[in-house]
Structure formats: C-alpha cells, structure tokens
Amino acid sequence: MTLLRLSPAALARCRFALSPLAETLSTLVALHRTSPAPWQASWHAEHRPAYLAWIETHETAMGLMSLVSATKWLPDTVTPPPMGGMHTRLDDELAEVAAHTDEAVRATVADALAASRPPQYTAWLARPGLAPRIAGVFREGWTRFVAPDWPRRRAVLERDIMHRAGILAAYGWRRAVEGMTRHSVWVGDNAIRFSEQDYPDRHITDEGLTFVPHTSDNGSWTCERPPHFALVYPARGPAAAVPAGADDPLAGLLGPGRARVLRELARPATSTQLAAVLELSLGTVSAHLAVLRESGVIVGERVGRGVVYRLTEWGERVVGVLAGGHLAADDGSPAASNASS
Template sequence: MTQIRLGPEALRASRFALSPLAETFSRLVALRREQDGGRPGAQARALAGWLGDDPFAAGLVRLISATKYLPDFVAIPPTSMTTRIEDELAEMRALQPDAAARATIAESRRYAWKTNDLEWADVDGVTTRAAAVFARIWEWFVEPDWPRRRAVMERDIRHRAGVLATRGWRDALSGMGKIRWAAPDAIFFSPQAHADLNVGEQGLVLVPHTGTVGRWMCEAPPRLALVYPARGALEEVRVAAGGVARLIGEGRARVLGALADASTPSQLAALLGVSLGTVSGHLAALRDAGVVVGRRSGRAVYYERTPLGDDLAATL
C-alpha cells in the first residue's frame, strides 16, 4: 500500500487550498464518463466535437482521463485559497521543456488502463499546448459555474478544518473515499504498492474538488498536495413538493435543506442560484422562527441549523 507520511513539522504546516486547475481536470473526467456512458449531455457533446478537430487536445484528454499517474505539468500543487487559474496555467507553460514533458507523458501511459499512442505529443511547446487545452476546458465548462463550485469547496474546507481542530486527523479525513488516517503519522492513500510519500516542513496541502469520485497527488517537491472529493453535492438542492415545504415556502425550504453544512449567505446564493437579497430574506425568516442561527467567523457570518431546524429539514 502507499502512505503519505507526515512528521510533526509537516502536520503543523499542513493546510487547505483551492485549485481551479484541479477543478477543471475533475470536470473533464466527469464529461469523459458521460461520453463513455453512452448518454452524453450538451457539454459532453461539445467537448467531443472540439476534440475531434484537435489531435493534440484529443490525445492529451484521452490519456489523462484514463491513467493512475498524471503528467507532472497537469498535477500542479496549489498554494492558497486564492489560487488563480491564470497562475496555474502560467506555471504549467513554464514547468518543463519538451523532452521532459514527453518523458512524463510516457510515464503516464505506463499506468493508463486504455491504450494510447503518443504521436500527438510529438509537437513543439508541449506544455504551452497543454495549457491552452486546460484554458479552453476552464472557459467552457468550469468558469461559468465557478462561484457555485467554489461555494461547495469552501464549505467542505470549513467543515474539515473545524473537525481537524477539535477531533483530529482521523475524523477530518472521514468521507474522502479510501483515504484515511493511518496512525501515528501517515495517511493511507492507495492499496497499490508504490513508494511512500514523505511530506517535508512545508506541509501537505489538502485540495477539494466537486466531482463525486477521484483523488490524486500533485507533486512539485517540496510542494505536495492531495486532491479529494468535497463533501456535499454540486447538484441543485431539491425538496419534496407539498407538506412542510408548502407551509414555509419552497425558497425557505431549499435554504434550510442547503444548510446541512454551515454556509454564508453568499455561498447559499451561489449554491441555489438566487440573489443574495433573496437568501438574506429567507434566512431572516428562518432565524426568527428559531430553525437557523448565525455565528460570526472573522468578517463572515455562517448560518447553521438548530436542533429544531434539523428536525424540520428531516421532513422536507
């Protein structure tokens, strides 16, 4: 099995970050699954049409969506909660000369579960071309929905950071699929027998994405990041028609349903696709009824359900 080993300094320095690049890759994988499933939606069909006209993009996408080892220039560790796609793509373009890029592509093919030729990689400016591919996927399939995606990931980070501070690593890693805490100083990452990863004093960066499955490592030593599926669905919050939803109103019912995790009004607005004013009005009514409560954290106010709110939400 493969473990991520963290000494005391690494544990203290570990933190969370956001990565638009990782989210773009996650969305790409989801669209490819739609294509393989035989019932692609409009975005998956648009992706297929574009790839049919660009051999380099088609080859790169075919490889990275069907391998257990991502090329180095794709798996770039982010640095903070404010990481920008422009900065990640600039790092991708500057990361490797063509010979090194082709070598990491060949290594990626060794771990692919689908047969891939590499003729598409025999071009000048491999990482520049790859950055252009990710820029297009970001622009078409991620950026229009980025506020909602970011809200899901920020809620996950706040939840896990709180659990980490109060209950430790074992509980903070709960719900990350096969990833789990391996006491006393390691994270179980994979059942495959690869070399363990040793995290240095810069710590491990934990990066959520909104896909339902998928975890991978981003390595640019001494920087290491673990990308994992965020808690909470990206799909629209739905409530049952009639009953309590009819009594309190569908809008307030959807807000109450979305508060399974503590959220700011801005996050709720992004998640539910409504205006901030609409969310604030619903929260005020729910707060007056005693089913939600607001708690300040820094400059933000996070709303969460009270026990009465949990009982009411269970009926929706």
C-alpha cells in the same frame, strides 16, 4: 497500500487551498467519461455535446483527455501543487504547466501511459511545444466549462474547507482526513493512507501537505513538486439539494425557495455561499434566512468577518421528518492519482 508520511513538523504546516487548475482537470475528466455520477447527470447531458465537439477538432485535447481519463497515474505536467493558498490563480498554475520541456512532458506521459487502459492515441506527442499546448487546453477548458459556473463552484469548495476546518479545530487532523478520499484514514502517529494500491510512500517534509477540494466525483490525486505536496480530493456533498417539487412536504410547508435554503444548511454556509450555490440573489437568500432563524430552525454564528448559518436540532428534525431522503449529499466520493487512488 500507499501512505503519505508526514514529518514531525509537517502537521503544523498543513493547510487548505483552492486550485482552478484542479477544478478544470476534474471537470474535463467528468465530461470525457460516459457515465456521470447521478447528481451530475443533467449537467453532463447539457455540456458533453459541446465538449465532444471541441476535442474532436483539437488533437492535443483529444489525446490528453483520453489519457488522463483512463490512467491511474496522472502526468506531473498537469498536477502542480497550488502555491497561492485560497487565492491561487489559474494564470500562475498554467505558467508552471507551460514551463516543462518536451522531454519532461514525454517522460511523465510515458508513466501515465503505462498505467492506463490501452489503446491510447499518442500522435499528439510528436509535435513540439507540448507543455504550452497542454496549458492551452486547460485554459480553453476553463473558459468553456468552468469559468461560467465558477462563483457557485467556489462556494461549494469554500464550504467544504469550512466544514473540514471545523472538524480540525474540534477533533484534530485524524478526524479531518477521514473520508476525504475513498481510502483516507490516519495510520499510526504520522501517516495518511492515500490508496490501497501499492505505490511508493510519499514523505511529506516540514513544508507540510496542502489539501485541495474539487467539485466533481472522479477521484483524488497527489500533486508533487518536492518539497511541496498537495492532496486533491472530492469536495464533501458537491451535489445541490434536490429541487423542491409539488409533492415535497417541506416545500409545501415553507415554500420551494425557503425549503431549498433549509436543505442546503445540512452543511453550514454563509449567505453569500448559499446565494452562489442556489443561484439566488443575496437579498432573496437573506430574506429566507431571516424567516428561518426567527422560526428557530437555523442559527447564525459569526466566524471571522462572516456569519455562518447551520441547522438547529429542531431544524434537523424538521428536515428529517418532512424531507425524508431529499437531504443534500454528504459523503465522500470515488477516487482517481499522480498516484491515483
């Protein structure tokens, strides 16, 4: 078992952050693997041919992605903790990746190779300039496969953080970390179980721990630059709601667009987040929300500068009775680490 042991002052400094780099890494790993999660199947089928065509002509991308998709120990080079909070920039993260020496890259890759499934292609490690080339892989991966969809992805990530922040405010960190990863539970007075594997415990100092969601279904990992530590985990319910079809009673009652909005509110969201996730105009979403609110199936509550919408008890009953098993995914997902769980 691997524990993240927090100092007495660390809890007060724990926070959430976004990481475009972590999102890019998890996306590329999802495309590299042959068996996607069911909710990712259509996206995977659409983008994997372009991904394979890209890495087949890019030696560093092929070697790097083959390794990080098959190891239980991610190289430190690719896992810097995000330092910009909710405004972390990819440029800043890639600058840190590119700053590693060739010797440092080879040393941490050796650890990853030792924890991976053989055989691994290693010829790419012989050339100089490893860290800038690795940064280039992630920049191109971001441009090709993440940036076009970033507004929707960011909305999913922000909703996860909003959800966990609500649990934190109501129940504390013990409840907030439960289900964050496949193995995460609070242990004793000051520790989080990260993995069932026997890696050395991590000692989180007074700088605290940063929690970073990603939208894929391929695991959790730690980012370690003492005294800075982060835990990257799969966002809650990353799958969009099942599209309403002709045989969908909820769509028959409300119309397909309004049914999609109602289903998505199984997880509270702002109108902007709904528009991004559902790929609808803000005006269309606002019109649906107005009708649903007048019907009593949702309620809006002001949080900071925005309004967060959620199902009422009546709304939950309507969705449960008419939608059956069509609710959006709402559980944790399998994990992979710098220590990987």
